[in-house]
Amino acid sequence: MSDVSDVQLRKAELRARVLARRSVLPADRRTEAGKLIRDAVLDAPQVQMAGTIAAYYSIGTEPDTRGLVFALWKRGSYVLLPVLRPDGDLDWASYEGPDSLVPGPRGLRQPGGGGGSYDRALARVGPLVPLIALLYDDELVEDVPTAPHDIPVRAAVTPRAGITLLTPA
Secondary structure (H helix, E strand, C coil): CCHHHHHHHHHHHHHHHHHHHHHCCCHHHHHHHHHHHHHHHHHCHHHHCCCEEECCCCCCCCCCCHHHHHHHHHCCCEEEEEEECCCCCEEEEECCCHHHEEECHHHCEEECCCCCCHHHHHHHHCCCCCCEEECCHHHCCCCCCCCCCCCCCCEEEECCCEEEECCCC
16 A cells, blocks of 8 residues: 555544544534634634634534634634635635625535635645644544645644644654
8 A cells, every 4th residue: 555545544534533523522512612712712822913814614513613703803803714616726715704605615605705625725824824723622633644745733722722832743
């Protein structure tokens, strides 16, 4: 088995475990986790100092980001959300409040005024931009399978621990 297919297999297994755990997480716990994550991110100095913030609008059982995106926008941050392009790549578009979102492909809500791979989109934000993963408490793991195109996050936020700075591999 090649290194690439091994990484893909290990990623798929990790993704399946995470999605299985999320599927049994009660809605009230997901809601509470989203609020704690929102508060931790809003309190982070690097986020408070940022003029522009690239985020995502959660769907399904992902940690809820809708309150975070709205709070960032209300306090005056320039918020960018991903837009799925026809070629499957992602681009960024300005969030102009909840009424600016339109239905997108795959059940996404995305800005109506903008253009897949998060790694290709994240590569466009530059090396000094803090990349923060939003996770439920049991999802922060020591080792994540990576391929050469993967863009590492620099921090993670969980409901209980708040922001955890990560060291590069």
